């Protein structure tokens with residue numbers, strides 16, 4: 001029954017968006033945009049874009065919403081859907097229950113439980129699916145292993161992951177972590193956990209306090225550390241493979257105030273953080289490595305928000321957040337751990353859509 005309800009909710013949403021494409025419902029929100037709305041079924045190349053002047057309307061402290069092809073009517077529909085969704089706790093509860101009963105298929109996690117790999121997983125963390133795990137090159141390994149607790153997360157391109165959702169390094173897996181950074185071509189790391197919380201270690205510090213450290217064949221140089229605000233900071237690393245002498249710059253965005261099993265205090269701060277990440281990442285095709293402690297709760301929430309907002313920015317007219325989360329859970333177990341985190345994802349999406357709409361020329 002719950003499954004049915006959940007798909008009904010989605011169906012309603014799809015219908016609502018389709019309605020808005022015809023232009024009738026959206027007039028309620030934005031009569032002046034009717035003519036644009038009538039043409040949205042064609043391509044977006046000449047669709048509504050943000051003008052540079054409108055983009056300066058946000059405060060100078062925070063990053064502006066990035067250039068977007070978001071369809072205005074879709075934006076308004078999503079906003080009203082989200083607002084309704086967030087006010088209707090009963091519906092949210094049911095949708096979350098349905099998501100909790102979702103079973104990924106295939107779901108075998110045998111490799112992570114092999115004897116030599118058990119100590120490479122964080123205790124009480126999540127395991128990786130055999131069919132969806134990052135495979136290290138054993139010839140570069142420190143222990144002749146190809147195993148790391150990290151999952152490639154695909155968006156629309158089935159060959160190139162958009163993200164890697166990873167467990168936080170343990171003291172024994174730091175070299176593996178940098179090997180993954182190296183081999184995946186990664187240039188941006190998103191870290192969503194403090195190193196410790198109430199005295200409990202969440203992540204081993206995998207970078208030097210200053211100068212450089214060598215992790216197996218990966219030399220990591222801390223180049224700079226820029227504290228943006230109380231909630232996050234940005235570190236720049238110079239990474240060198242001492243076997244080949246190749247080098248690369250890697251930027252780490254570290255969100256400090258998001259506690260395990262919890263949500264950030266402010267969606268706005270998280271969105272500003274995300275904009276900074278994406279500004280740095282812009283134009284790349286390598287995966288963004290996202291990790292918290294287990295690489296599933298906070299990481300899953302962040303990836304869900306980013307994936308949905310990216311879809312919208314590309315002009316998608318059908319946004320199905322629950323289905324997007326199921327898609328994530330097909331690739332890594334436990335993505336988004338609590339109902340509060342799911343609710344936070346909805347809030348954050350709504351808030352960003354609101355900010356984008358506000359920045360549009362009226």
Ligand SMILES: *[C@@H]1O[C@H](CO)[C@@H](O)[C@H](O)[C@H]1NC(C)=O
Pocket residue numbers: 243244245
């Ligand atoms: C790397 O650099 C060192 C020092 O400059 C040099 O001795 C070594 O031959 C180089 N290795 C490769 C693979 O280029």
Ligand SMILES: CC(=O)N[C@H]1CO[C@H](CO)[C@@H](O)[C@@H]1O
Pocket residue numbers: 138139140141142143144145
């Ligand atoms: C190529 C390489 O560095 N291989 C290493 C894999 O791990 C074993 C055990 O730590 C090392 O002895 C190898 O040198």
